[in-house]
Amino acid sequence: xxxxxxxxxxxxxxxxxxxxxxxxxxxxxxxxxxxxxxxxxxxxxxxxxxxxxxxxxxxxxxxxxxxxxxxxxxxxxxxxxxxxxxxxxxxxxxxxxxxxxxxxxxxxxxxxxxxxxxxxxxxxxxxxxxxxxxxxxxxxxxxxxxxxxxxxxxxxxxxxxxxxxxxxxxxxxxxxxxxxxxxxxxxxxxxxxxxxxxxxxxxxxxxxxxxxxxxxxxxxxxxxxxxxxxxxxxxxxxxxxxxxxxxxxxxxxxxxxxxxxxxxxxxxxxxxxxxxxxxxxxxxxxxxxxxxxxxxxxx
Numbered sequence: 001x002x003x004x005x006x007x008x009x010x011x012x013x014x015x016x017x018x019x020x021x022x023x024x025x026x027x028x029x030x031x032x033x034x035x036x037x038x039x040x041x042x043x044x045x046x047x048x049x050x051x052x053x054x055x056x057x058x059x060x061x062x063x064x065x066x067x068x069x070x071x072x073x074x075x076x077x078x079x080x081x082x083x084x085x086x087x088x089x090x091x092x093x094x095x096x097x098x099x100x101x102x103x104x105x106x107x108x109x110x111x112x113x114x115x116x117x118x119x120x121x122x123x124x125x126x127x128x129x130x131x132x133x134x135x136x137x138x139x140x141x142x143x144x145x146x147x148x149x150x151x152x153x154x155x156x157x158x159x160x161x162x163x164x165x166x167x168x169x170x171x172x173x174x175x176x177x178x179x180x181x182x183x184x185x186x187x188x189x190x191x192x193x194x195x196x197x198x199x200x201x202x203x204x205x206x207x208x209x210x211x212x213x214x215x216x217x218x219x220x221x222x223x224x225x226x227x228x229x230x231x232x233x234x235x236x237x238x239x240x241x242x243x244x245x246x247x248x249x250x251x252x253x254x255x256x257x258x259x260x261x262x263x264x265x266x267x268x269x270x271x272x273x274x275x276x277x278x279x280x281x282x283x284x285x286x287x288x289x290x291x292x293x294x295x296x297x298x299x
Contacts, residue, residue: 004028005120005229008061008079010051010109011086012039016124016188016221020085023222029229032065032079035086051086051105057112081120081229082113087161090134095157102161107168114176122228123169125182125238127276128159133210143264144256145277146212148184148238166238173236180235181228186214186242186276188221194296202249202299209259214276215247217291227285239281244289245272249299 004027012021012033018041021031025043033039034057038046045065049056061079064070069077086109088101106123113121128134132141134156142151154160166182173180189197201208216224224241246252252269269275281287 003230004030005080006030006032006077007081007083007229008032008034008113009083009085010034010105011084011124012041012044012046013037014085014087015190016185016218017085019190019218020083020222020225023219024083024226024229027226029226032060034060051084051109052101054108054112057108061112061116061118078116079113079118081122082109082118083122083225083229084109085124087124090128090156090158099157099161102158103164103168106165110169110172110180114172114178119176119178120229120232121169121178121180122225123165123180123182125166125184126159126162127184127186127211127214127240127242128154128156129162129166129184130212131155131159132212134159135210140260140263141212143266144212144260145266145269145273145275146214146240147266147277148240148280170236177235179232180237182236182238183221183224183228183241184238185221186216186240187211187247188218189215189247189293190218191296194293198247198293198297201247205248205250205255206259208248212276213246213248213255214242214274215293216242217289217293220287220289220291223290224281224285224287227281227287231285234284237284239285240276240278241281242274242276242278243292244274244278244282245292246274246276247293 011017013035032045034047047060049060088098129152131153169180
């Protein structure tokens with residue numbers, strides 16, 4: 001049974017957040033979205049704040065988000081959990097600003113939550129952490145499938161910021177003993193994108209090599225976040241957040257042969273099993289995919 005929580009969610013206006021937040025609300029959670037722009041979603045409270053400013057982060061976590069709270073006269077209610085998705089993306093921003101915002105924002109949010117005694121924190125990491133997606137030139141992974149114990153060695157500022165964010169989360173978990181989980185989120189696909197993205201990918205598979213042919217449906221990502229909120233006692237953990245199968249109409253063995261010749265394969269893989277493995281979220285969190293691409297696109 002879902003334990004309903006009061007959640008501070010950063011970055012709800014973003015591509016992933018705009019689907020994850022409604023999912024959490026549908027599950028009965030109360031969500032306060034902290035972002036530079038408001039999320040138009042029934043049931044969400046919006047607080048405009050810059051996560052790179054620690055004062056604003058503290059205030060967002062300790063202030064009434066709407067008029068209703070002050071009517072009760074019981075002070076500001078505490079949060080049960082923090083979900084931190086706010087970040088700058090690569091290319092649209094300079095390398096310096098991407099690194100600064102992503103690392104300082106994460107430090108401010110996680111450290112403030114820990115000091116306020118919030119015992120469940122989920123942060124957004126990234127597929128880029130494995131060092132292939134945003135590499136300069138054609139780079140092979142160290143091994144396949146991508147799993148959470150693989151080496152992480154990106155050369156780009158965005159992926160590097162995610163490495164540091166995971167280190168920050170791990171350090172603050174050691175300090176606090178709280179649960180802090182990092183989701184290495186794959187290529188997010190929104191519901192309206194299936195009809196255009198997948199046919200393009202099928203016509204040119206090479207363009208998906210950098211992503212390891214992975215994808216995560218934005219609604220399934222909502223399920224993963226909710227499962228993280230429900231699962232207590234794991235300490236610091238990282239999870240690949242991807243769907244069960246590759247986002248491609250080519251069997252897994254053929255993808256490996258054609259696009260990753262010579263890359264070691266560390267275990268037997270199913271016919272269409274994702275090279276960006278989600279085995280850990282299935283085994284540890286009980287994730288059950290709801291949105292396989294085959295429901296929406298003809299192979």
